[in-house]
Amino acid sequence: MTRGRMGRHSTPKAYLDAQFTYTNDADGGGTRGARVIDSACVGNRVWYAAVEILENGVATSITALICEVRWTPNAKDGYIFAYKDMGENAGPCSDDCPEKILRLLPPTNNECALDWRRRCLARLRRRARRVEDGMRVRLPQPLTFSDNHVGSEFLVVKRGSRITFRSENGFGHYHIRNFRDLPWIVVPQTKVHATIFAKPPAPAMTA
Template identity: 60%
Template sequence: MGWTSMTSAGMAGHANPKAYLDDQFTYGRTLDGGGTRGMRVIDSAFVGNRVWYAAAEIIQDGEPQYVIALVCLVKWNPKARDGYVFGYKEMEESMGPCEADCPARILRLLSPTAKEHALDWRRRCLERLRMHGRKVTDGMRLRFPRPISFGDGHSGTDFIVMKKGEKITFRNGDGRGYYRITGFRDMSWTVVPETKVHRTIFAAAPAAAIAA
């Protein structure tokens, strides 16, 4: 499907994209042949101010059937000059969305599926969660599989983490410079074990025998 755009009036009183989409995808309809079919958003998240992820329960004749993932690309600009402050493009997991940073709590709510594109999307989400879950501490040395080049002429594979709160920057492998590596959590890298030099302690020599 294409993009749906609207002014703030079209959002029917909802204050933000998450509230609007939660309501938009919770509904019930009467079928022409009798019976009802609907959907209910169980949980959702608006990630990075650009993608809405949701676990949505499919309901048939008032009975829950299964839970799928919904993904909406979002454009949100409350100060848009043309008045169109909100736009979204809807997909569901079986369409194989490129966006794959769905929170773990939503993935845990989904029903088993045999749909190939949905399975691939779930695997990509889990892999991204794994990569973003890797622990990074101040002073840690990371090694990337390919050299990373910078404007100052430096190019290297080894970098030392400089962490202050949530802010992470790097020094080169020699402990010099000041570098930012955008999206490093999405990259492959390994931790270089720290080599520790231990002080050698020699056993005390036995006391000399005292001549009689």
């Protein structure tokens, strides 16, 4: 859609929050609707929301709603925004839902939804792992870089929140895309400590 079709909404999150908060007249009387409790649009790529399903203004259930987003605000043809919506029961491929959304969801028996929630939680655990300067890490598969270096073990170079890598021998300067999402492991390093010798006893005093 164009910016004009988005109305007063200037971001995908604002538009989708409004789009999925509504009340409609139901066949046979009464109303049906939905209300977004909380949402996040991760990287303007995927919108995740915990949504209440309403019957006559009363919440009957809560579910997760996911929208794949295409956001190109500088598109030359003017079509800057598109989305595809699905419920968690469809087993979405995107699985970087924030923890704050997952915490709002009640238990479910739907296997597709359970699989999606497990994948989201596993990704959150991977991203929460501590990364320290000088740490040696190993990836499950070797990576090839533009300088033709091929390797699966790297030394972490951390400066504030910025993380880069050197080869296992300490050479090069590499970037690994989406490193925190990868299933890397820490390689234990043997540290050699300096030997400390005990001081010789003081000579005995003669009478």
